[in-house]
Amino acid sequence: MWEILSLARHTFRESVRKRVMLVAALYVVVVVVASGLAPTYYPEARVELALAVGLKGMALFGLITVVFLAATNIPDDIHEQTIYSLLTKPVTRWRLVAGRTLGFVLVAALLLVVMTVFSWAFISFTARRYLDRTQEEEMLLGRRFRDASSLQILKGGEVQEVAPSTEGYYWVHGDLDVIARYSFLNVLPAALWGDRIVGELEFLSNARGTGRLAGVLTVSNPTTGRSVDISLLYQNYKVTTFFFSPDLVDERGNVLLEVKRTSTEDAVGVRPGDLRLRLRPASFAWNLGKNAVSLLMGLTVAAALAVMGSTMLSSLVSICFGFFLCFLGNIVEGLRGLAASLSQPASVILNLTPGAVPRMGETTPTWMTIVGEVIRYLLTGVSVVVPDFRTFYASPYLLAGRSVPASFLGWATLYLLLYGGVAVVAAWLLFRRREML
Amino acid sequence: MSDPGGRPPTAAAVASGAGTKAGAGPAVLEEAPEGEDVVIETKGLTKVFADFWGRPKVTAVADLNLSIRRGEVFGLLGPNGSGKTTTMKLLLGLLFPTAGEARVLGYRPGSVKATKRIGFLPEESYFYRFLDAVETLDFYGQLFRLPRKVRAERTRALIKLVGLEGAARRSLREYSKGMMRRVGLAQALINDPDVVFLDEPTSGLDPIGNREIKDLILRLKADGKTVLLCSHLLADVEDVCDRIAILHRGELTVTGNMQELLAQRNLTQVVTRQLSDGQLARLREVVGDAFISVEAPRTTLEELFLRVIKEQEGVGDPEPRPAHLS
Numbered sequence: 001m002w003e004i005l006s007l008a009r010h011t012f013r014e015s016v017r018k019r020v021m022l023v024a025a026l027y028v029v030v031v032v033v034a035s036g037l038a039p040t041y042y043p044e045a046r047v048e049l050a051l052a053v054g055l056k057g058m059a060l061f062g063l064i065t066v067v068f069l070a071a072t073n074i075p076d077d078i079h080e081q082t083i084y085s086l087l088t089k090p091v092t093r094w095r096l097v098a099g100r101t102l103g104f105v106l107v108a109a110l111l112l113v114v115m116t117v118f119s120w121a122f123i124s125f126t127a128r129r130y131l132d133r134t135q136e137e138e139m140l141l142g143r144r145f146r147d148a149s150s151l152q153i154l155k156g157g158e159v160q161e162v163a164p165s166t167e168g169y170y171w172v173h174g175d176l177d178v179i180a181r182y183s184f185l186n187v188l189p190a191a192l193w194g195d196r197i198v199g200e201l202e203f204l205s206n207a208r209g210t211g212r213l214a215g216v217l218t219v220s221n222p223t224t225g226r227s228v229d230i231s232l233l234y235q236n237y238k239v240t241t242f243f244f245s246p247d248l249v250d251e252r253g254n255v256l257l258e259v260k261r262t263s264t265e266d267a268v269g270v271r272p273g274d275l276r277l278r279l280r281p282a283s284f285a286w287n288l289g290k291n292a293v294s295l296l297m298g299l300t301v302a303a304a305l306a307v308m309g310s311t312m313l314s315s316l317v318s319i320c321f322g323f324f325l326c327f328l329g330n331i332v333e334g335l336r337g338l339a340a341s342l343s344q345p346a347s348v349i350l351n352l353t354p355g356a357v358p359r360m361g362e363t364t365p366t367w368m369t370i371v372g373e374v375i376r377y378l379l380t381g382v383s384v385v386v387p388d389f390r391t392f393y394a395s396p397y398l399l400a401g402r403s404v405p406a407s408f409l410g411w412a413t414l415y416l417l418l419y420g421g422v423a424v425v426a427a428w429l430l431f432r433r434r435e436m437l
Numbered sequence: 438m439s440d441p442g443g444r445p446p447t448a449a450a451v452a453s454g455a456g457t458k459a460g461a462g463p464a465v466l467e468e469a470p471e472g473e474d475v476v477i478e479t480k481g482l483t484k485v486f487a488d489f490w491g492r493p494k495v496t497a498v499a500d501l502n503l504s505i506r507r508g509e510v511f512g513l514l515g516p517n518g519s520g521k522t523t524t525m526k527l528l529l530g531l532l533f534p535t536a537g538e539a540r541v542l543g544y545r546p547g548s549v550k551a552t553k554r555i556g557f558l559p560e561e562s563y564f565y566r567f568l569d570a571v572e573t574l575d576f577y578g579q580l581f582r583l584p585r586k587v588r589a590e591r592t593r594a595l596i597k598l599v600g601l602e603g604a605a606r607r608s609l610r611e612y613s614k615g616m617m618r619r620v621g622l623a624q625a626l627i628n629d630p631d632v633v634f635l636d637e638p639t640s641g642l643d644p645i646g647n648r649e650i651k652d653l654i655l656r657l658k659a660d661g662k663t664v665l666l667c668s669h670l671l672a673d674v675e676d677v678c679d680r681i682a683i684l685h686r687g688e689l690t691v692t693g694n695m696q697e698l699l700a701q702r703n704l705t706q707v708v709t710r711q712l713s714d715g716q717l718a719r720l721r722e723v724v725g726d727a728f729i730s731v732e733a734p735r736t737t738l739e740e741l742f743l744r745v746i747k748e749q750e751g752v753g754d755p756e757p758r759p760a761h762l763s
Contacts, residue, residue, distance in 0.1 A: 006579035010565075017567040081563040085624060088529050088557040088634075089580040090549040436531040 003091050004099040011103020012110075015069055020107060024114040027061045031122060043130035047139055048399070050126045054119040055395035059295055062111055063326055066299045070104045070306035071322040074431075075315040083436055094428045097307060101424055104303040109296055116292040120285055142282035142403030145200075146191055148182035148257075151272045155179075169204060169269035172259060179258045180270045183222075184277060186253040188246065191277045196243045198278045199257070203234045204269035211236050213266055218258040223250035234268060282403040290404040291394040297416040298392025302326050304423035305387075311431035328382060329389040339379035342372055387419040476632055476663045477505035477528060481537030484523050484687075497523040499687040500537065505680075507631075510654060510664040512678035512695075514671065520687040521667045522560060525636055528665070529557055542632060553581065556625035560636040560667075562617035566610035570601050570620050573609065574627055581628040588627075595623035600649065614641035622650065632663045639673050648743055651677050672737075675699070708734060 034057075035050035074096075077083040086096060127136040153162045153170050155178045164170050172180050191197050207213040213234045220227035230242050249255045259270060282290075306322035313321055328335070392412050394404040482501040488494045498520040505511045513521045526532040528539055530547015544551035564573055571592055578588035596605045599619035604612070609620065618641050625633060635654070639647045654677045657664055668674050674681060675695065682692040691698070711733075712720065721728050 002582050003580055006576070010576055014565065014567055081559060081561055082565060084529075084531060084559045085557065085564060085577065085621075086580075087531060087547070088552055088555065089577060090553045090582075091580050092549060433533065435533060436526065 003095045007099025008102035012106040015107040023065045046130045047127045050123050058115045066108045066303045067306045067322040070303040071318040072315045074310040097427045105300050108299040112292045140284040142287035144279040144403040145276040149185045150183045152181045173267035182257045188253040190279045198243045200241045201275040202239045205234045206267040214262045216260040219244045219248045220256045294394045294412045297412045301419045304420045308423045308427040311427045328386045332383050332388040335383040342376040391415045474507040479503045479539045483536040485535040510678045512674040512681040513667045515684035519684040554631045556630035557634045558621045558625040562621035570605045577624045578627045599623045636667045
């Protein structure tokens with residue numbers, strides 16, 4: 001372990017002295033210029049842009065830097081013969097690979113710390129400049145939610161066994177005594193915002209014209225039976241917020257929310273996650289910190305993959321290999337989609353061929369079917385083997401104003417252990433018998 | 438020497454007395470005296486470099502049998518491309534043998550147990566140019582798990598030993614080739630090794646540096662270290678080595694004790710203070726027909742150079758020595 005730490009520290013020092021932190025300076029310039037000069041039509045857009053450029057830039061600059069460093073280090077050691085004085089010390093090749101990889105993780109960590117601190121300062125400054133306090137909180141705070149423990153459809157007070165539609169909706173329609181009941185358990189004190197509890201819903205309705213539908217949300221205390229009706233307007237694809245007094249929550253922290261309609265003509269589609277209570281939000285800095293941690297995990301996997309390539313390839317080829325793997329890792333969803341679209345491979349290929357429009361009743365040539373199948377299996381195989389880097393990108397949560405959940409970080413950690421471990425072991429296996437000519 | 442049963446040569450089967458010459462195949466080997474530790478040993482060591490398709494291209498080392506004992510300074514000689522560096526790399530675990538085997542201090546080359554106790558100066562002193570000499574030695578010291586205090590002490594001592602006190606904090610990218618060799622030598626000694634591998638240690642050094650390195654090698658020998666020296670500068674090897682092996686096209690052609698190999702047994706040389714004509718005449722009478730020539734012994738160019746430089750620097754001049762005594 002001592003040797004690994006010494007090598008990691010050495011790698012870190014080497015990278016810093018090679019002025020790798022200039023990348024952070026470049027990042028600052030890009031974020032300031034791109035988000036400051038790009039034309040926007042409303043103030044929120046300016047902040048959204050700063051947030052998007054800041055977060056995506058962090059991932060991009062981090063990935064490029066780490067892959068470049070990790071892909072060139074060992075080949076350069078071999079080319080410049082500095083490897084001789086390393087491998088003739090009591091350093092096993094396994095420790096050399098591990099130490100180098102850890103060193104790149106330290107470089108990535110430093111880079112991410114600098115970029116995150118700058119992003120926090122710049123985005124906060126931009127938000128304060130262009131938005132009022134409420135807008136700023138809405139955009140930057142990491143909203144967290146508590147979903148209902150259960151959703152029941154009742155008619156005349158009796159629970160009905162209703163199957164959801166293919167899209168997962170339970171439709172509340174017909175008699176006015178059909179209601180959807182969301183039960184929330186143990187919501188206090190997490191859901192308490194000062195002296196009230198805040199919730200939001202986004203239902204699908206059969207509203208026409210304005211797209212809005214009047215409805216009533218009844219909030220009741222399941223122990224005392226005390227209830228309050230809240231009049232709301234449901235709007236398709238829009239979030240509607242509401243709030244109620246914590247008095248409606250019983251001593252155990254439970255509360256019932258029932259969705260009712262005002263007309264028999266109305267129909268409302270509800271799903272378990274479409275009505276939720278807001279918990280106290282995570283601060284922007286905390287959320288940004290979690291983003292940095294998840295990105296660091298992604299960069300660790302990228303570094304391990306690049307080191308793996310570098311143990312058997314020259315600098316240039318290793319860089320190409322590292323970037324190609326990371327590119328594939330960023331388009332895994334696209335690869336899977338393409339593979340799925342090739343379930344009718346021959347027709348797709350035929351359609352892609354200029355002028356080759358299939359006619360009714362025309363059969364696909366056998367060779368096309370075979371080629372299509374091969375491509376499909378290839379794409380599926382690659383999409384399974386290559387790590388999906390989206391697992392490490394928390395930016396969608398931040399852009400949606402949501403808190404990065406602990407489960408996301410947990411899954412990212414497992415993914416890191418799996419892919420990072422496999423890449424480091426593969427690097428060692430490739431490197432252990434490599435001759436230093 | 439291989440025994441009649443066809444077994445591979447034994448550990449200490451290397452010339453230790455009279456010089457031996459080998460024709461085709463490995464050198465004539467001798468058993469090492471009992472009780473002497475063999476620290477480097479190869480048995481039928483062979484390295485064949487293959488092309489991209491795995492077909493044999495070049496045999497760099499062929500069936501090499503060597504035995505180097507504790508406390509020896511052993512010279513590995515040969516023209517360029519003779520397999521000296523390849524042999525050294527095989528002994529260091531940087532290359533893997535195609536056939537045969539090697540042991541360093543009884544361990545597999547490249548194993549941690551072996552590398553803990555060896556020091557290596559590569560042919561070209563490429564080190565991390567973003568470090569200075571102190572940082573370089575400290576870094577390599579860390580790899581040997583030396584405590585911070587020990588690293589600091591050894592670094593200071595080695596910097597002084599190789600004469601880099603004035604440049605210890607300069608980045609290595611500012612170093613000349615000779616200075617890089619000195620740093621290389623210092624890093625090879627950071628762990629106080631039992632065996633030191635020196636690949637062309639005097640390459641790029643001026644005569645003063647050259648002499649200092651040779652003195653250092655002799656000091657290492659006096660301290661009981663084993664030194665494997667790889668060089669094609671024959672004068673350097675002659676000055677410091679106890680035994681040598683000459684490689685040619687990957688094959689061991691000659692191995693043996695330096696003094697024995699160089700001795701001209703059919704001649705006798707007597708060195709005296711300058712003789713008068715009368716004394717010379719009497720000497721001729723005594724020696725008779727065996728007398729060949731009388732001449733004043735010459736010093737070496739290296740000795741002359743060092744003397745001149747020391748005189749210029751005001752340092753006391755040692756008594757000039759004849760070449761064969763230097």
